[in-house]
Amino acid sequence: DSGVTQTPKHLITATGQRVTLRCSPRSGDLSVYWYQQSLDQGLQFLIHYYNGEERAKGNILERFSAQQFPDLHSELNLSSLELGDSALYFCASSLRTGGDRKETQYFGPGTRLLVL
Amino acid sequence: LAKTTQPVSMDSYEGQEVNITCSHNNIATNDYITWYQQFPSQGPRFIIQGYKTKVTNEVASLFIPADRKSSTLSLPRVSLSDTAVYYCLVGASNNAGNMLTFGGGTRLMVKP
Numbered sequence: 001d002s003g004v005t006q007t008p009k010h011l012i013t014a015t016g017q018r019v020t021l022r023c024s025p026r027s028g029d030l031s032v033y034w035y036q037q038s039l040d041q042g043l044q045f046l047i048h049y050y051n052g053e054e055r056a057k058g059n060i061l062e063r064f065s066a067q068q069f070p071d072l073h074s075e076l077n078l079s080s081l082e083l084g085d086s087a088l089y090f091c092a093s094s095l096r097t098g099g100d101r102k103e104t105q106y107f108g109p110g111t112r113l114l115v116l
Numbered sequence: 117l118a119k120t121t122q123p124v125s126m127d128s129y130e131g132q133e134v135n136i137t138c139s140h141n142n143i144a145t146n147d148y149i150t151w152y153q154q155f156p157s158q159g160p161r162f163i164i165q166g167y168k169t170k171v172t173n174e175v176a177s178l179f180i181p182a183d184r185k186s187s188t189l190s191l192p193r194v195s196l197s198d199t200a201v202y203y204c205l206v207g208a209s210n211n212a213g214n215m216l217t218f219g220g221g222t223r224l225m226v227k228p
Contacts, residue, residue, distance in 0.1 A: 002159070035218075043160070043218040058217075090159045102148035102167075103208035103216065107159025 003027065004108035006091050012114045018079040021111045025072055025093030031055075032074040033094075033105060034066055038087040049074055081115045088112050120204050125223040134191045136222050138204030141185050147207035149180060149187045152218070154201045160218065163202075164189070191224075199226045 003026035013019055025032050034046040045058035049068035060066075063081075068074040078085060089112075092105040121139040128134045140149070148167050152160035164171055166178040166187070177190040191198055201221040208216060 002161070004159075042220045045217055088157065092159065101144065101146040101208050102150075102165065104150060104162050104165060105152075105160070105216075107161070110157070110159055112157070 002106040002108065004091060004093050004106050006089075006108035006111050008111060009109065010112050010114075012116065013081060014116055015081055015083060017081050017115075018077065019081065019113065021076040021078070021089050021091075021113075023074045023076070023091030023093075023108060025074070025091075026106055029093035029095050029106070030072065031094045032068055032072070033092045034060075034074070034076050035090045035092065036087050037090065037110075038084075043090070046076070078113070083115050086113055086115045120206055120219055122202075122204050122219070122222045124220060125225070127225045127227060128194055129227050130195055131193050134194050134198070134224060134226075136189045136191075136202055136204075136224070137186055138189070139186045140204070140206045143184050143206050149178065149184075150205045151176070151178065151189045152203045152205070154203065154221070160203060194224075194226045196226050196228060198224065200224060 005024045007022045030051045032049045035043045037043050046060040047066050048056040052068050063079050066076045088110045090107050090110045092107045094103050094105045148165055150165040151163045153163050154160040164173055164176050164178045166180055168180050171178045179188040201223050203218050203221040205216050
């Protein structure tokens with residue numbers, strides 16, 4: 001158990017819909033990362049938040065957005081869903097970003113999204 | 117951030133030692149090297165991290181030569197349950213928005 005929780009575990013929805021994925025980082029971790037992993041593909045970095053502020057964006061579509069709240073949990077919002085958005089979405093947390101050039105990310109169990 | 121190169125896939129048999137090498141020619145002075153393991157439908161899991169020479173834990177060993185331009189993850193006596201994707205990452209994300217990226221990793225298949 002990494003200490004990172006994600007809800008829901010599974011989500012089935014239809015094209016055009018909007019969903020919200022939730023992540024609670026490990027206690028004390030200020031950084032939250034979101035990744036997308038399609039079937040048999042690598043991890044695609046989406047976005048990074050540190051202590052409530054957006055720090056970096058990866059290959060995140062404009063239809064996707066995220067935020068990190070004062071209690072440090074984070075939500076990833078996916079809208080106008082398409083079939084190709086079906087994937088595993090992982091959240092990871094770490095204690096700090098940058099600084100000492102050493103970082104360990106702890107991943108949650110993921111949310112499996114199926115768009116029909 | 118340092119770019120890493122590792123084999124796409126490797127095959128092994130149960131009981132053998134497996135060594136996966138990662139190249140990171142432009143590693144920065146203060147960068148650490150971190151390896152993760154990912155099973156299907158699960159998030160990557162931290163295996164080991166090091167800066168130089170050798171690091172060993174209950175799961176694996178990490179060998180880093182003096183020039184630090186490569187590193188080797190060593191898994192002793194693998195079993196079928198070690199079949200997974202292994203990722204090598206170097207350094208850390210920084211405040212300038214430079215992100216650690218998980219490349220394709222090395223897909224290890226352990227056969228009976």
